[in-house]
Amino acid sequence: MGLEGRVALVTGGNRGIGGAISLALARDGADVGVHYHSNREGALEVAEAIRGQGRKGAMFQADVSQRDSVEEMVRQCREELGPVDILVCNARQLVKGRSFMEITWEEDYVPQIEVMLKGTFNCCQAVLPEMIERRWGRIINILTTVLGERRPRTNSYGTIKSGLLYFSQNLATEMGPHGITVNMVSPGLTATKRPILHSDDHTQDYIRKTPVGRLGTPEDAAEAVAYLASDGAEFVSGVNLAVSGGKVMF
Numbered sequence: 001m002g003l004e005g006r007v008a009l010v011t012g013g014n015r016g017i018g019g020a021i022s023l024a025l026a027r028d029g030a031d032v033g034v035h036y037h038s039n040r041e042g043a044l045e046v047a048e049a050i051r052g053q054g055r056k057g058a059m060f061q062a063d064v065s066q067r068d069s070v071e072e073m074v075r076q077c078r079e080e081l082g083p084v085d086i087l088v089c090n091a092r093q094l095v096k097g098r099s100f101m102e103i104t105w106e107e108d109y110v111p112q113i114e115v116m117l118k119g120t121f122n123c124c125q126a127v128l129p130e131m132i133e134r135r136w137g138r139i140i141n142i143l144t145t146v147l148g149e150r151r152p153r154t155n156s157y158g159t160i161k162s163g164l165l166y167f168s169q170n171l172a173t174e175m176g177p178h179g180i181t182v183n184m185v186s187p188g189l190t191a192t193k194r195p196i197l198h199s200d201d202h203t204q205d206y207i208r209k210t211p212v213g214r215l216g217t218p219e220d221a222a223e224a225v226a227y228l229a230s231d232g233a234e235f236v237s238g239v240n241l242a243v244s245g246g247k248v249m250f
């Protein structure tokens, strides 16, 4: 509890880890804008579940890589729910892992930069003026424990998420004086409804190397986000919280 009267906007809040984040923030009292890109059905389901918890749940379509599209989403959110207090940048462009000599800049880097890096940039710049004005804000960017694993076949994904680490910490420095915290949550390999892109052997090996002895769930990551969004986390900023059962310790 504790998020009553707050408005959250979760990018990619329509499914997977983002879906669980939307529900956890609503459970804790926030009204939640569920963003989706193409899967409207998923957003509808999550928004209905939020309303079932007695909170306002609205859904907004946007391509986060397009500034106009993001501005329009934030405008709609303000109109339906109010200005954004809590922004969770979770959307990503999924690209199958390939070794460095197989990837290309155009197929692997560009689409991920557009959605993850430019998308986060666009969303942050769109919500920050009102957070600064109201002297309260929470930005939580979703990274990955790949940053601590440096696994093969993650060159583009890991590099772009690493960029988001600096981005977030730099923003935390600049926004602290305005009452805004900026943090990161880094899930380990997480079992969502989408099939895991790794082989079964890889997954079993991953579990063996995880001290807690299982894969993550979307709810594991969502609980970390809910904490960072809460008033209790007022003095926590610039932190990258690994949620990986001890597999990665930053």
Ligand SMILES: NC(=O)c1ccc[n+]([C@@H]2O[C@H](COP(=O)([O-])OP(=O)(O)OC[C@H]3O[C@@H](n4cnc5c(N)ncnc54)[C@H](OP(=O)(O)O)[C@@H]3O)[C@@H](O)[C@H]2O)c1
Residues within 6 Å of the ligand: 011, 012, 013, 014, 015, 016, 017, 018, 036, 037, 038, 039, 040, 042, 062, 063, 064, 065, 089, 090, 091, 092, 093, 094, 115, 119, 142, 143, 144, 145, 186, 187, 188, 189, 190, 191, 192, 194
């Ligand atoms: N799953 C894991 O094992 C794992 C582990 C570590 C970190 N993470 C991170 O956790 C986050 C969520 O992962 P996930 O596996 O739950 O997500 P996912 O199933 O890959 O879903 C991706 C989300 O991004 C949205 N999206 C795609 N292109 C977009 C665009 N151009 N504009 C706006 N939104 C767009 C999708 O919307 P539509 O559904 O509408 O297309 C969807 O909601 C990601 O940042 C990921 O890097 C995941």
